[in-house]
Amino acid sequence: MKIKWMVCCALPVVFMLPLGAQAGIKQVSPGAYTPPAYEALPLGSVKPTGWLKRQLQIMRNGATGHLDETYAKVKNDNGWLGGRGDGWEETPYWLDGALPLAYLLDDKILKEKVLRYVNWTIDHQRPSGYFGPLTRMELDSNVTIDPQHAAYGDDWWPKMVMLKVLQQYYSATGDKKVIKLMSKYFRYQTEALKIAPIGKWTEWAASRGAENVMMAQWLYSITKEDYLLELAELIEQQAYPWTSWFGNRDWVINTTTYRNNYQWMNRHAVNVAMGLKAPAVNYQRTGNKQYLQNLHTGWKDLMTIHGLPMGIFSGDEDLNGNDPTQGVELCAIVEAMYSLEQISAITGDVAYMDALEKMAFNALPTQTTDDYNARQYFQVANQLQISKGVFNFSLPFDREMCNVLGPRSGYTCCLANMHQGWTKFTTHLWYQAPDNGLAALAYGPNTMTAKVGKKEQEVSIREITDYPFNETIKFEIALKKETEFPLQLRIPQWCDTAVVLLNGQPYSKEKGGQIITIKREWKNKDILTLQLPMKIATGTWGRNSSAVERGPLVYALKIQERWEKATDTIEGDYFSVYPESNWNYGLRRVDVQHAADSMKVSMQRPVGDSFVWNLQHVPIEITAPAKKIPSWKVLNGVAYQPPTDREGIYKGKVDTVLQHITLVPYGFTKVRVVAFPVVP
Structure with missing residues (x-):
């Protein structure tokens, strides 16, 4: 079920429609x-x-x-x-x-x-x-x-x-x-x-x-x-x-x-x-x-x-x-x-x-x-x-x-x-699929129980994974009797080639951007493993900035945080957070263009029972080369993006010293840089 985007190039001149007007769309019975x-x-x-x-x-x-x-x-x-x-x-x-x-x-x-x-x-x-x-x-x-x-x-x-x-x-x-x-x-x-x-x-x-x-x-x-x-x-x-x-x-x-x-x-x-x-x-x-x-x-x-x-x-x-x-x-x-x-x-x-x-x-x-x-x-x-x-x-x-x-x-x-x-x-991690099957359309650790197959047999599937921090998703199947049903898995667009294993043996390799169907007679204790190799990549965002991504995660600069608690007379207690380490870095153009070669991934700690989305529990980091931009400063609480030329390059003064910065998944940060200026 691979669906490709279609790009519309025309820009028709259309006036804003009044409420209730569905111009150009014929209603159907x-x-x-x-x-x-x-x-x-x-x-x-x-x-x-x-x-x-x-x-x-x-x-x-x-x-x-x-x-x-x-x-x-x-x-x-x-x-x-x-x-x-x-x-x-x-x-x-x-x-x-x-x-x-x-x-x-x-x-x-x-x-x-x-x-x-x-x-x-x-x-x-x-x-x-x-x-x-x-x-x-x-x-x-x-x-x-x-x-x-x-x-x-x-x-x-x-x-x-x-x-x-x-x-x-x-x-x-x-x-x-x-x-x-x-x-x-x-x-x-x-x-x-x-x-x-x-x-x-x-x-x-x-x-x-x-x-x-x-x-x-x-x-x-x-x-x-x-x-x-x-x-x-x-x-x-x-x-x-x-x-x-x-x-x-x-x-x-x-x-x-x-x-x-x-x-x-x-x-x-x-x-x-x-x-x-x-x-x-x-x-x-x-x-x-x-x-x-x-x-x-x-x-x-x-x-x-x-x-x-x-x-x-x-x-x-x-x-x-x-x-x-x-x-x-x-x-x-x-x-x-x-x-x-x-x-x-x-x-x-x-x-x-x-x-x-x-x-x-x-x-x-x-x-x-x-x-x-x-x-x-x-x-x-x-x-x-x-x-x-x-x-x-x-x-x-x-x-x-x-x-x-x-x-x-x-x-x-x-x-x-x-x-x-x-x-x-x-x-919504799982859905019922056609032909009394099941579909895993988003991933995360869980156990799912449903009825499948022509006779609606009960199946439990234990999804064992630290995804999105890990590339491997294991599905352990529990059945009282052998049952045939289709099991569908999403292969994300960011994944070049996924690897599917059945009971530890190679089953297939699948291109990204599709939903695959594995229809077979499933047995109790079958184990299906999905490997989704994650490659470091960069994307271009507003003001010609560059963001680092790996799989479904976007990475931001790891900045030490200083928290301050205060009280507002109307809205009560609140927290402010300020940076306690250097942050004004730009990524070199060569590293943006060849991110997978110049940036390195490292696992920091297991995703344990005490997991929290904060800097103390970050399971994975990326190290990247970078250079400081001395003139990039916070003004009235905002770090306005440095200007760039048409090629997206910042032409102001940049430190000559190459440093290595640490990036962590965006969700673990409170203060951060995620959209980096690109420097020569």
């Missing part, structure tokens, strides 16, 4: 519904092990497991428990990560916590099908909300998040009350949208309508009721037309012009991250492949114009170009990851799976503290200082708290929403 290439496994089928389990345990012991005890909006008189307190997005955001965490770790206490909210939501659905916190009209005027009085309801947006929570609960338990609730709600919504369109209360709902569409189509995959596809089409027409924007290219050009209040919602990075899935979701409903071409065009344009070396586009909060001094919001990372997980399943395209891993292993871990209690609202690629200040972000805040590490720094949406990143990544 419900009969054209296209099942995804891969189906999600039930929540709990994948159990994390190794370093990944350690990461989830840290989350359970930190904010994910205790937000309802420490954060007032979730803790006090919560609307999702029938109170008058917060009834908007933050409680569903938290549940969207805490609920899968509870089932991934099989944690009884956390299950009891999250099920309070799930059960209240199910038990208090209105007769009309409306659900969610009691509205002000219901509380104060005893009004009954039905389709004719839909305007008495509240914003559609928070319910979209809670629908994802309920879907995951159903995936873990099979509780049919979820199907009943969703069926009633979507029938209500079908009528209510005629009176209260998707954007009636907030533009957040209009900008994120794909979340609602996706859930209606998920229910259709179970009940096969055509009204659900009609509802999905109606929501799509009332919501932001991401599919057309991604495809016609005028949108991405507009995101580079003015950072003002005009149409800022369509360049808001979190909205974009959610909107990424819209073309794939629309393709699933219609079977129209133009949607997939639009997705390809939009993703390529997005990463070309706004992409940063750690695999995510800038977004602080708006899309903000590819300069290495730009930042990205944590919410944008976890939402983009979820979109890529959905896109990967629907399309079966390796390129999106590679993008997911790069984002997960680089951008995600660096933005939270070791105990998972504090986070940055915005991280920066070349980040030489984490501190209070007004930086070149589109949302600077008068309080100057966008960049620091704290529970409440910036907006608290990320405090509530950050929990879905690792949990959903773990859930």
Whole structure:
């Protein structure tokens, strides 16, 4: 299943489309519904092990497991428990990560916590099908909300998040009350949208309508009721037309012009991250492949114009170009990851799976503290200082708290929403493949249990690996009886040639950028080994900078850190981090061009049970030749990129002494240089 990118050279002149306009895309009848290439496994089928389990345990012991005890909006008189307190997005955001965490770790206490909210939501659905916190009209005027009085309801947006929570609960338990609730709600919504369109209360709902569409189509995959596809089409027409924007290219050009209040919602990075899935979701409903071409065009344009070396586009909060001094919001990372997980399943395209891993292993871990209690609202690629200040972000805040590490720094949406990143990544390591097979589309240590083959025999596969820090992934298969089924493995695009071994013997060699299928009669204790040789390479990024990569990991300069704790009168305790070692280095052009020859990899320590994403636990390093650039300094907390000529070379003064610097995986750093200037 090798899928090659197609490059579009033409730049048609197209005006920005109004909401709901899907120009150039013919809508297709419900009969054209296209099942995804891969189906999600039930929540709990994948159990994390190794370093990944350690990461989830840290989350359970930190904010994910205790937000309802420490954060007032979730803790006090919560609307999702029938109170008058917060009834908007933050409680569903938290549940969207805490609920899968509870089932991934099989944690009884956390299950009891999250099920309070799930059960209240199910038990208090209105007769009309409306659900969610009691509205002000219901509380104060005893009004009954039905389709004719839909305007008495509240914003559609928070319910979209809670629908994802309920879907995951159903995936873990099979509780049919979820199907009943969703069926009633979507029938209500079908009528209510005629009176209260998707954007009636907030533009957040209009900008994120794909979340609602996706859930209606998920229910259709179970009940096969055509009204659900009609509802999905109606929501799509009332919501932001991401599919057309991604495809016609005028949108991405507009995101580079003015950072003002005009149409800022369509360049808001979190909205974009959610909107990424819209073309794939629309393709699933219609079977129209133009949607997939639009997705390809939009993703390529997005990463070309706004992409940063750690695999995510800038977004602080708006899309903000590819300069290495730009930042990205944590919410944008976890939402983009979820979109890529959905896109990967629907399309079966390796390129999106590679993008997911790069984002997960680089951008995600660096933005939270070791105990998972504090986070940055915005991280920066070349980040030489984490501190209070007004930086070149589109949302600077008068309080100057966008960049620091704290529970409440910036907006608290990320405090509530950050929990879905690792949990959903773990859930989506494996998928059900065609012919009752299995597919490993992303890699990490885990044990997976599922039913396979014509007779649906149970199989457990133990995935033993320190990936992405190690090249070898071993699959140990446990079966009660011999069973034939196809096992699919992703071979990343960055891998030139993968080696497959079966029970220690050579089986095949496979080119990168494809999904391979091994269909055979599997026996108990069979061992399949996948070797993914990782070669040091460099990529060119904003301002002609160069980043060092190896496999799915991006490497940054290892800088000693000095942490300082302080307290803000509004946002509470926070940390600043400053560099305590030299950092102003450039890479020589010859070393950038021949990185595999001039840079050396060394393993530092095993990935043990005490693993944490910090400098003290770095398992692997790269040594690289470099030269200092004396004039490159931090100015107002930012290390602005040195200028280069057309060949991408810095022509200012450079030290003559060649030094050897240490690079570590980006995710282990807090202060760093990842986008290096290139020197002669």
